[in-house]
Amino acid sequence: MNALLRSLVISLIIVFITACGGGETPTSTDTPTDTSLVFSAFPPGYFDGNYSASYSLTGSATDGNNYTATWIIQSGADTTFNTKPVKTIEKKLTTTNTATNAVVETVHSTYFTKDINNLTVEGTDSLGVSYIPTSTTVIPLTASIGDSGSIGSYAGTDGSSSSITWSIEDGFNGKAKLVITEVFNDASSELYATQIQKWLISQDGSISGVEAIVTIHQNTKRIVTWTGS
Numbered sequence: 001m002n003a004l005l006r007s008l009v010i011s012l013i014i015v016f017i018t019a020c021g022g023g024e025t026p027t028s029t030d031t032p033t034d035t036s037l038v039f040s041a042f043p044p045g046y047f048d049g050n051y052s053a054s055y056s057l058t059g060s061a062t063d064g065n066n067y068t069a070t071w072i073i074q075s076g077a078d079t080t081f082n083t084k085p086v087k088t089i090e091k092k093l094t095t096t097n098t099a100t101n102a103v104v105e106t107v108h109s110t111y112f113t114k115d116i117n118n119l120t121v122e123g124t125d126s127l128g129v130s131y132i133p134t135s136t137t138v139i140p141l142t143a144s145i146g147d148s149g150s151i152g153s154y155a156g157t158d159g160s161s162s163s164i165t166w167s168i169e170d171g172f173n174g175k176a177k178l179v180i181t182e183v184f185n186d187a188s189s190e191l192y193a194t195q196i197q198k199w200l201i202s203q204d205g206s207i208s209g210v211e212a213i214v215t216i217h218q219n220t221k222r223i224v225t226w227t228g229s
Contacts, residue, residue: 030172040205059226069095086111159187
């Protein structure tokens with residue numbers, strides 16, 4: 001994986017975290033979720049300063065490569081990023097190519113404003129590249145099926161850029177799917193990559209499934225699909 005692809009892989013949770021079994025196709029026995037229900041956008045305790053979770057992931061790519069990974073997600077230190085006081089969520093990913101046993105370890109930091117009632121993503125650090133916001137939108141703490149909005153646009157210190165949006169879809173059987181779409185452009189402003197994440201959530205924000213797809217658009221088109229538990 002090149003540097004940007006590794007960065008995409010570990011930024012699959014730029015706002016949220018993963019668990020198991022998401023992305024199933026609804027069956028005839030599934031019941032549509034009541035669209036009046038309100039869902040928490042974050043899992044319990046995510047911003048309490050003591051959050052910690054660990055997941056095992058598998059990934060497959062259209063070029064034939066397959067991967068396994070361990071993902072550790074935890075609260076980081078309160079700090080200052082881009083002159084603003086922020087809360088940090090750190091994600092440490094250790095990825096193994098199952099054919100070659102090559103191991104790549106990366107740490108990705110996401111910075112959130114400390115005011116939970118005016119929550120924005122104020123940027124990220126990964127692989128020596130920082131993403132600084134050019135615009136941000138307050139992230140709602142709760143939402144219902146059919147809601148959507150922007151998270152923000154970001155400029156990378158390597159000249160690249162990204163923009164992130166969210167929406168809520170029916171997850172069936174009392175659950176919803178939180179869909180996060182992030183689009184990356186390279187330093188020449190050409191479309192480089194798209195990642196789409198669909199998080200299966202309960203009303204309290206607990207996550208019970210994820211489907212994550214990363215598409216690299218340039219040169220030989222490549223798609224990487226990740227799932228985890």
